Amino acid sequence: xxxxxxxxxxxxxxxxxxxxxxxxxxxxxxxxxxxxxxxxxxxxxxxxxxxxxxxxxxxxxxxxxxxxxxxxxxxxxxxxxxxxxxxxxxxxxxxxxxxxxxxxxxxxxxxxxxx
Amino acid sequence: xxxxxxxxxxxxxxxxxxxxxxxxxxxxxxxxxxxxxxxxxxxxxxxxxxxxxxxxxxxxxxxxxxxxxxxxxxxxxxxxxxxxxxxxxxxxxxxxxxxxxxxxxxxxxxx
Numbered sequence: 001x002x003x004x005x006x007x008x009x010x011x012x013x014x015x016x017x018x019x020x021x022x023x024x025x026x027x028x029x030x031x032x033x034x035x036x037x038x039x040x041x042x043x044x045x046x047x048x049x050x051x052x053x054x055x056x057x058x059x060x061x062x063x064x065x066x067x068x069x070x071x072x073x074x075x076x077x078x079x080x081x082x083x084x085x086x087x088x089x090x091x092x093x094x095x096x097x098x099x100x101x102x103x104x105x106x107x108x109x110x111x112x113x114x115x
Numbered sequence: 116x117x118x119x120x121x122x123x124x125x126x127x128x129x130x131x132x133x134x135x136x137x138x139x140x141x142x143x144x145x146x147x148x149x150x151x152x153x154x155x156x157x158x159x160x161x162x163x164x165x166x167x168x169x170x171x172x173x174x175x176x177x178x179x180x181x182x183x184x185x186x187x188x189x190x191x192x193x194x195x196x197x198x199x200x201x202x203x204x205x206x207x208x209x210x211x212x213x214x215x216x217x218x219x220x221x222x223x224x225x226x
Contacts, residue, residue, distance in 0.1 A: 004158070031212065042121075042218035043159070043204060056213060091158055101147040101166070102208050106158030 002026075004107035006092050012113045021077045021110045025094030030115040032075050033095075033104060034067060041094055046090075049075060082114045117172050118142050119207050121217035125192035129225055134192040141186065145209035150179060150190050153202045153219070162203075163190070195224045 005024040020110050025032050045059040049069040060066070064082075069075040079086055083092040089111050094103035129136045138148070141170045145167055151159035162167045165172040166190065170180050178191045192199055202221045206214040 005192075031214065035216075043206075043216035045213050045215065048211070048213050056211060059213075077182040093158075101149055101163070102212065102214065103149065103161045104214060106151075106160070108156065108158045 003030065004092055004094055004105055006090075006107035006110050008086065009089045010111045010113075015019050015084060016081055016109070018078065018080045019029050019078075019082055019084070019112060021090050021092075023077070023092030023094075023107060025075070025092070026096075026105060027073075029094035029096050029105075031074065031092045031095045032069055033073055034075070034089040035091045035093065037091060037109075038085075043091065058099065079112075082112075084114045086110055087114045117183060118209075118215050119205060121205060121220050123220050124213040124218070125221045125223070126157075127223045127225060128195050130197055133196045134195045134199065134222055134224065135188040135189075136203050136205075137189050137193075138190075138209055138217055138221065139186060140188070141211050143186070146208050147208040148179070148188050149206045149208065149214065150177075150183065151204045151207075151216075155202065159204060192222075195222075197224045197226050200211060200224050 007022045032049040035043045047057045047067050051072050064080045067077045089109040091109045093106040095104050126161045148165040152162050153159040163177050170181050181188045193211040202219040204216050204219045
């Protein structure tokens with residue numbers, strides 16, 4: 001597609017439920033990133049994919065968080081047994097790895113609210 | 116410890132004047148710094164970058180200055196326009212493939 005597409009745009013869930021957030025990157029972009037922005041905070045790195053593998057998953061807050069990428073394209077971020085502190089905007093970005101600055105193109109985000 | 120610091124959470128300027136957004140960093144081993152702009156309910160969009168081997172990069176109304184001895188960079192917007200009102204993030208690209216972002220500065224340009 002023309003841009004990075006994320007779904008759902010908004011998700012309200014109850015504490016303890018599992019949620020899945022989807023990211024469809026720009027076609028041909030080899031690298032895919034997940035960040036989150038909690039209220040009043042900056043952009044917190046979660047995980048990075050190069051193709052289908054995740055060389056850096058150091059930002060995942062706990063083992064309740066997992067992500068996968070299939071076919072070098074779509075990625076899913078899964079949060080199990082959601083907690084209220086998981087409430088945030090989850091942002092996906094993609095880039096075509098090349099020389100020069102690593103310019104990420106972001107989607108509009110998925111706003112997660114855990115009640 | 117935060118690697119990239121934006122110490123001013125907000126800035127307000129008059130239309131037509133200069134906006135100066137600041138960023139401090141701790142890691143000396145970086146390749147690039149990038150600035151992103153974010154409007155409400157949208158994802159961040161890339162604005163301008165600067166390489167570690169340069170001290171200035173200009174693109175239209177936007178100029179980024181890098182002071183390596185002070186570990187400080189700044190984004191200048193001249194002249195400021197109401198449409199520039201947004202949250203601005205600086206981000207460091209330093210050896211790994213990920214970008215490390217500051218907490219952002221909310222710029223308000225008053226007509």
